[in-house]
Structures are given as structure tokens and as C-alpha cells.
Amino acid sequence: KAGVTQTPRYLIKTRGQQVTLSCSPISGHRSVSWYQQTPGQGLQFLFEYFSETQRNKGNFPGRFSGRQFSNSRSEMNVSTLELGDSALYLCASRSGQGGEKLFFGSGTQLSVL
């Protein structure tokens, strides 16, 4: 079974631009979560989607948004990029049916110049 797939692996943007990151969950998993990892703040929860609905949201500004498609694939969007948005963005999936195991992808490394 393929794991969680994230694309692209690396991304370089400039301040003020917007970016879209993509995540394909493990086959059969209906829940997708996004996390931000930075050296200063560590790993922080962004949001979770289940069956195309956002179920939980972390403490991030509205510039961070996401969506989930009917095939459970998810995208995360960050608008008006700031230097502080430079981070490793990790996507994770779980079955969603009492699925306590959360499996992570390799992440998208975003650099904002």
C-alpha cells in the first residue's frame, strides 16, 4: 500500500505570492491533516479534513486554508506569503473510523524569499 504522498517536495516563493501544496492520503483513508514544522515553533497542527469537511482548525491566520476532494486528496493554500511561512509542511492521513494511527508524508519544504 502506498504511503502518504506530498507534492511538490521543495518550493521556493517570494513574499506576497500564494502557494498550493498537494497531499494524497493512504488508499482508504478519509481523514487528512496538515501540520507546519519550523525550527522555532516545532510541529503545529493546521487543520483536519474528513469527507470534504474541515473538522478542526489550529491557531493559524486565515491566509492558511485547505480543502479536500471527493477522492480524499487534499490541498493546502497559503496566500500573501510571509518570510515566517518558510517551513516544512507535513500532511498526515488516518482511516477516520476511530483511526488512532496517524501516518505522515515526507513533507513539502517551502522557502519564502
Added chain:
Amino acid sequence: GEDVEQSLFLSVREGDSSVINCTYTDSSSTYLYWYKQEPGAGLQLLTYIFSNMDMKQDQRLTVLLNKKDKHLSLRIADTQTGDSAIYFCAESKEYGNKLVFGAGTILRVKS
């Protein structure tokens, strides 16, 4: 409030046991997790424990949970150089949802 704390660094010799410690503050946590991260990679789920358990063993890994003290530990037996990585402790109030992570413990294994 939610807070997870870990020691920052641990150095052991190959073949020794490693013990990585973690404390958490949220008594309503249901699941506690250990993840491993190697350089340039995502997080690998090592093991997890439900909050009503005291111990869980999985091959070389042993997780001990002291609910009274809100203390979690991960013991790696016969530590190998390939175990060198950052280990994250995390808690969740709901099955695998909205994990709160510690800052990570860097494990260095000397041959």
C-alpha cells in the same frame, strides 16, 4: 492547557538501551504517540499507547506511561546507529486528531 515537554538531547553507545522521556499536561489525552524523524524526512510512527494502559512493548521498543505523573517514556533496546534521529512525543485527545507535539529529542548513537 496543552503542553508536551521532552529533553533535547540524548547520546548513547551502540548496543546500550536508550530511554527518551516526555511529560504532558493535558490529563484528558486519550492517545500518546512516539514518532521518529530522520534528516530530510517526514515523521515515522513508531508506536502509541492508549491512556488506560501502563505499558506497551513492540519488538525493541517499550513505552511506559505514568498517568499520575503525566510521564511517558520510550525505551529502545540494543540501540543501533540507524536509530540516530529526532524522536517526538505527541498527545491527542481524540483518536489521532489534532496532535500536540513536543519539541523533539535528538538521539545520537555512537559506534
